[in-house]
Amino acid sequence: MVLGCVIHGQGDLRVEELPEPEPAPGQALVAIRYGGICGSDLHYHRHGGVGDFRLREPMVLGHEVVGTVVAYGEGATGPAVGTPVAVHPATPCEVCPECADGRANVCRDTRYLGSAARFPHVQGGFASRIAVPAAQLRALPDGLDPRRAALAEPLAVALHAVRRAGAVKGRHVLVTGAGPIGCLTIAAARAAGAATITATDLLPRALEFAAAAGATSCVRADDPDDPHWPSEGVDVAIEASGVAAGLDTCLRRVRRGGVVVQLGMLPPGQSPFAGNVLVSREIELRGALRFHTEFDDALRLLAAEPSFDALISGVRPVGAAAEAFALAADRSQSCKVLLDFA
Secondary structure, rough: OOEEEEEOOOOEEEEEEEEEOOOOOOOEEEEEEEEEEOOOHHHHHHHHHEEEEEEEEOEEOOHHHHHEEEEEEOOOOOOOOOOEEEEOHHHHHHHOHHHHHHHHHHHHEEEEEOOOOOOOOEOOOEEOOEEEEEHEEEEEEOOHHHHHOOHHHHHHHHHHHHHHOOOOOOEEEEEEEEHHHHHHHHHHHOOOOEEEEEEEEOHHHHHHHHHHHOOOEEEEOOOOOOOOOOOOEOOOOOOOOOOOOHHHHHHHHHHEEEEEEOOOOOOOOOOOHHHHHHHHHOOOOEOOOOOOHHHHHHHHHHOOHHHHHEEEEEEEEEEHHHHHHHHHHHHOOOOEEEEEOO
């Protein structure tokens, strides 16, 4: 029996029996063990869409998945059957100008697991067995626990954001928003050699996770008198909250000539921002979308750093998906929540 976590519309999340998939030519069949609940999964559940992408049909959620190779379709090769693997969720077109330029993460015709960006939707990885292109499989490094490996996709997002910021070694980095992506961005900045990392959030529990991830200073975002605010402008600010107030903080707290990276997905439509500050201080504002080769870097970093386990705040069986999604949405308690498909 294949159990899947299927979203049918706003607030309509179901655990259903799905047909047993058969790997097509070029595909691999993977038995999924863990799946991390992402902010986009929560948006589909709570709002029926992410940004401008709305649900138009039932869709299996999930794109942060790890499991074991079961079989291959005709002509497909990859890690041996029985090998623990992580699944890279993107299948870029490889022919558009962006792919040709080595920027497959902004491919104009990519397919991404569990995404309603195109129709028919790309079904996701929250099922006990899935068939995916064999090229998307990555064997786990020796000694990497599959549970920790489930962080590979969001950590790759964080690594890409830090790379978009440029050199951060020895510098002061501000990260606004200490949700799962924000905390992993803190860890990525630490791994890149940042000397000081300030994290902001509204919730005390989120700031505790930020400290565990490597923040050297934690600030209540709604308290202008918090003594932990930087006394001088930071070198780099990475906005990971996805709210306009976070971007405003980044623009006003970064030094003249500094860099701001917008990582959090802002609400659909227009978002106000301090454009005059951007101009008068000649700040560089850069976007960061997903990742490309950073997925492999994330697996290596996870294998080397057991401290990432502290960011996994809950694991629930797929049959308790509703409870898992409620826990993941409660940032006063959780950071990263995993579904267990075993």
